[in-house]
Amino acid sequence: MTSAPFARVSLRQGRWYVATLLLLILPFAVEWWLGRGWVRILDFALLSVMLAIGLNIVVGYAGLLDLGFIAFFGVGAYCYALLASPQFDLHWPLWVVLPLGALVAASFGAALGWPTLGLKGDYLAIVTMGFGEIIRIFLNNLNAPVNITNGPQGITMIDSLRLGDWSFARPHTLAGVKIGSLVGTYYLFLLFVILALILSHRLEYSRLGRAWAAIREDEIAAASMGLDTRRLKLLAFAMGASFGGLSGGLFAGFQGFVSPESFTLQESVMILCMVVLGGMGNLRGVVSGALLLAFLPELLRPVGVWQQRWLGQVWIDPSTLRLFLFGVALVLLMRWRPEGVWPSRARAREWHRS
Amino acid sequence: MATFLQQLVNGLTLGCIYALVALGYTLVYGILELINFAHGDLVMLGALLSLSLMRLFLDWGIPLPGAVALALAGAMAGCVGVGLLLERLAYRPLRQAPKLAPLITAIGLSMTLEQGAALIWGRDYLAFPDLGLSHSWVFGGIVVTAIQGVIGGGTLLLLTVLLWIIHRSSLGRAMRATAQNPVAAQLLGVDTDRSIALAFVIGAALAAVAGLMVGAYYQVGHYTMGFMLGLKAFTAAVLGGIGNLQGAVLGGLVLGLLEALGAGYLGDWTHNVFGSNYKDVFAFALLIAVLIFHPSGLLGRHAPEKV
Numbered sequence: 001m002t003s004a005p006f007a008r009v010s011l012r013q014g015r016w017y018v019a020t021l022l023l024l025i026l027p028f029a030v031e032w033w034l035g036r037g038w039v040r041i042l043d044f045a046l047l048s049v050m051l052a053i054g055l056n057i058v059v060g061y062a063g064l065l066d067l068g069f070i071a072f073f074g075v076g077a078y079c080y081a082l083l084a085s086p087q088f089d090l091h092w093p094l095w096v097v098l099p100l101g102a103l104v105a106a107s108f109g110a111a112l113g114w115p116t117l118g119l120k121g122d123y124l125a126i127v128t129m130g131f132g133e134i135i136r137i138f139l140n141n142l143n144a145p146v147n148i149t150n151g152p153q154g155i156t157m158i159d160s161l162r163l164g165d166w167s168f169a170r171p172h173t174l175a176g177v178k179i180g181s182l183v184g185t186y187y188l189f190l191l192f193v194i195l196a197l198i199l200s201h202r203l204e205y206s207r208l209g210r211a212w213a214a215i216r217e218d219e220i221a222a223a224s225m226g227l228d229t230r231r232l233k234l235l236a237f238a239m240g241a242s243f244g245g246l247s248g249g250l251f252a253g254f255q256g257f258v259s260p261e262s263f264t265l266q267e268s269v270m271i272l273c274m275v276v277l278g279g280m281g282n283l284r285g286v287v288s289g290a291l292l293l294a295f296l297p298e299l300l301r302p303v304g305v306w307q308q309r310w311l312g313q314v315w316i317d318p319s320t321l322r323l324f325l326f327g328v329a330l331v332l333l334m335r336w337r338p339e340g341v342w343p344s345r346a347r348a349r350e351w352h353r354s
Numbered sequence: 355m356a357t358f359l360q361q362l363v364n365g366l367t368l369g370c371i372y373a374l375v376a377l378g379y380t381l382v383y384g385i386l387e388l389i390n391f392a393h394g395d396l397v398m399l400g401a402l403l404s405l406s407l408m409r410l411f412l413d414w415g416i417p418l419p420g421a422v423a424l425a426l427a428g429a430m431a432g433c434v435g436v437g438l439l440l441e442r443l444a445y446r447p448l449r450q451a452p453k454l455a456p457l458i459t460a461i462g463l464s465m466t467l468e469q470g471a472a473l474i475w476g477r478d479y480l481a482f483p484d485l486g487l488s489h490s491w492v493f494g495g496i497v498v499t500a501i502q503g504v505i506g507g508g509t510l511l512l513l514t515v516l517l518w519i520i521h522r523s524s525l526g527r528a529m530r531a532t533a534q535n536p537v538a539a540q541l542l543g544v545d546t547d548r549s550i551a552l553a554f555v556i557g558a559a560l561a562a563v564a565g566l567m568v569g570a571y572y573q574v575g576h577y578t579m580g581f582m583l584g585l586k587a588f589t590a591a592v593l594g595g596i597g598n599l600q601g602a603v604l605g606g607l608v609l610g611l612l613e614a615l616g617a618g619y620l621g622d623w624t625h626n627v628f629g630s631n632y633k634d635v636f637a638f639a640l641l642i643a644v645l646i647f648h649p650s651g652l653l654g655r656h657a658p659e660k661v
Contacts, residue, residue: 065457115646121453122389123645125461126588130638133585141631265581269465276458316473324469330462331444334455351452 023190027183038298039182043254045294046189047247052274052290053196053283054243059272060281060347061209062236063216065125067268068112068132072241074139074263075108076101076248078149081258084159087150094163098249105245106238108135113237117230132268139260154259161188161253168254185254192250196243201283203239212236216281217350266323273326276333279340281347288342297322356495361618362611367502367571369610370509374564375587376594376602377516378557384533384597385553386449391460392440394584395467396433396558398577400565401482402475404429405575408483418486422566430562436467437558441551464581471577480575487570505567512563513603516556520599525552533597582634586613589641595654604652613637 030038051073058066079101083092092100116127143151160169168185171178203209211232214222223229252258270293278289300318307314333340339348378393404425411421440463448456487500520526531539532549540546568583569575586609594605617633644651 059454063454065454067461115642119645119649122387122457123592123649125457126389126391126585127638127642127645130585130589130641133582134635134638137632137635266465269461272458272461280454317477320469320472320477324466324473327462327465327467327469331459331466334451334459334462335444335447338451338455351455 027186031180031183036180036182039180039186041295041298043182043185043189045291046186046193047251047254048271048274048294049193049287049290050189050196050247050250051244051271052278052286053193053200054240054247055271056240056275056281056283056286057200057203057243058236058240059275060286061204061212061216062233063121063212064117064233064236065121065128066237066240067125067129067265067272068135069128069240069244069271070263070265070267071132071135072105072109072244073248073251073267074135074258074260075105075241076245077252077258077262078139078155078248079104079245080249080252081155081158082148084253085155086157087155091159094161094253098246101249102242102245105248106242108245109237109239109241110234113234117233117237129265129268132263132265136260136263139263149260152260154257154261156257158252158256158258160256161185161250189250189254192246196246197283197287200243204281204283208232208235213346269330270323270326273330276330277340279343279347282340282342282344285340285342285344289340293326296325300325357618358615359496361614363496363498363502365611365614366607367505367610368614369607370505371564371567371571371583371606372587372590372610373603373606374509374512374560374567375583376590376606377599378561379588379591380594380596380599380602381553381557383591384599385529385536385550386445388445388456389460389588390440390445390554390557391457391584392463392467393557393561394580394582394587395464395471396437396561396580397565397568397583397587398471398575398580399436399467400429400433400562401569401575401579402471402480402565402577403432404562404566405480405482405569406475412483422485426563426566429566430559433558433562433565434555437554437561438551441554446547446550464584468577468580475575475577477577482569482573482575484573485570501571505571508563508567512560516560517599519556525549529553586634586637589637589644592641592649593644593651595651598651598653601651601653608652609637609640612640 027039027042030042051069054072055066055069058064058069080097082088083090083097083100084094085091112128112131116124119127139149140152142149143153149155160167162168166172168188169181171180172184173179211222211227214225214227215229215232219229251262271290274290274293275286276289277285277293278287279285297319300322303316303321304314304318307316339351343351375394375397378396379390382388382390382393407425407428408421411424412418416424444459444463445456448459485501487504490497490499492498518526520529528539528544529549529552531542531544532546536546539549564583568579587606590605590609591602592605593609594601594603596602613633613636616636620628620632620636
């Protein structure tokens with residue numbers, strides 16, 4: 001850095017410019033090369049990335065295993081769905097509903113964390129798992145005596161994502177370039193993902209992030225150094241949950257439909273798998289893991305087609321196979337490479353110390 | 355009153371099944387301080403294995419009692435085999451690893467077993483063969499079916515055998531020693547690896563029996579049936595005091611009773627705002643309450659955490 005500051009800086013800046021340019025033209029390239037369906041998959045993948053960034057705060061930074069994380073995604077999604085749909089004939093704007101969803105999810109996180117964070121890690125895992133189920137049971141049953149969530153049918157005709165006059169559900173033409181609705185949504189989601197990444201990165205190296213690392217490495221030592229471990233863990237829970245809630249709101253607006261089916265334990269495990277595969281606590285790893293697993297169903301789709309072609313029948317259902325592989329991957333990773341595929345150096349050391 | 359007594363009988367039946375599964379959690383936790391999330395899925399495996407084996411044996415023309423006995427033996431062998439594999443291949447290498455590792459492994463194993471079963475048995479609900487136990491007796495307005503009697507009697511028998519093994523046999527003594535202090539036990543010549551494996555074996559065998567019972571009771575088998583059952587049985591184990599065998603049984607019975615009574619009366623109490631469709635929430639609320647207010651459970655001794 002000292003010897004040739006200008007050269008280094010411009011090289012780094014150059015890299016950023018290239019990365020930005022690539023991210024900007026990516027959806028057009030995907031649409032042209034692979035078709036529109038893949039842009040939609042890309043949009044969903046970005047939502048997964050955001051979920052993974054949120055869970056990473058809880059599992060990766062603070063070292064707390066949350067097996068009900070999808071519940072916060074569900075809370076955010078239902079928040080949006082209830083406040084911007086014909087269900088109650090409310091149509092609140094995006095910039096109110098999204099932050100509100102994140103806030104409600106964060107308060108759910110705090111409400112769950114407040115009584116349970118005094119517990120040992122393994123108890124916490126099973127309580128969060130139960131909490132995820134409770135949320136789903138309520139979403140499923142709150143259609144009587146007063147119809148709030150519309151039960152298992154879910155809520156339909158949710159308002160599309162729209163900022164002022166700009167609707168993300170419609171194509172636009174900007175400076176002669178036609179931007180399809182899926183591509184526009186991609187930019188919106190990308191913006192949120194980048195914000196989440198910056199926030200998360202800043203958190204990691206902040207006073208708070210260092211305190212989380214201390215708790216993760218040795219809670220008793222951290223507490224004896226004067227850290228208020230309970231409050232800090234609560235913060236991790238609430239912050240992680242707010243990312244989940246935000247992602248859920250975007251999901252509801254993008255899909256136009258939510259039902260309790262989308263918020264099962266399998267989904268929680270999938271997000272956990274994304275975080276663990278890439279490397280807990282390392283943003284680069286988490287993002288790569290999330291992207292890889294978000295595209296996995298598409299990569300497994302040919303498995304069904306091949307079976308149909310050569311065996312005349314689909315013996316192994318690709319979606320079951322996907323979940324099966326998630327399970328196997330978690331076990332194998334913990335056995336052979338607990339720090340993940342792209343770990344940060346500090347975390348790798350932690351895993352192999354004992 | 356009749357409703358109350360009827361729910362009591364139903365609750366005790368349910369409680370017996372919870373107790374058998376809870377014992378598996380408590381045995382492993384008592385020794386390893388590990389929540390084996392995959393234990394509920396072993397119950398599912400036991401149910402589906404016995405379902406398939408029973409159909410097979412009945413097709414071969416083996417009379418019903420023989421088919422049931424053979425299927426149970428087969429399911430137990432299968433579950434014990436899988437339980438041993440889990441312990442040997444997944445959990446044992448992680449004994450010295452940070453706490454997060456075995457927890458994530460456990461959830462991964464649970465997923466693997468569940469989806470593996472879905473790959474083998476499919477995603478549809480499967481009808482359990484009729485065991486011819488639908489006969490029922492009426493005692494003063496309360497109906498007790500034969501299957502309820504069998505579940506109660508079977509549980510009692512298994513508990514007797516288990517308590518004998520743990521408290522009277524040398525294997526049980528080794529297990530208790532390992533649970534108290536693994537290092538000291540090892541120094542005194544106890545094969546602690548064998549004790550730990552034995553805890554998994556006993557838990558898996560009980561899970562297989564519980565699986566057969568659940569399947570026969572509800573007459574249905576499905577690859578997801580182990581999840582909720584496992585969570586509830588874990589709740590029972592915590593309620594009774596995790597690591598404590600008598601506690602697991604007591605917790606199972608109490609939870610079964612609470613749930614049956616809750617399902618029966620919840621609607622009346624809350625003027626139908628909450629119906630029996632919330633009975634699963636009941637168990638979790640109880641779990642959270644126990645963990646907050648009395649984490650050592652009904653029979654567990656309060657032990658300060660070792661540093």
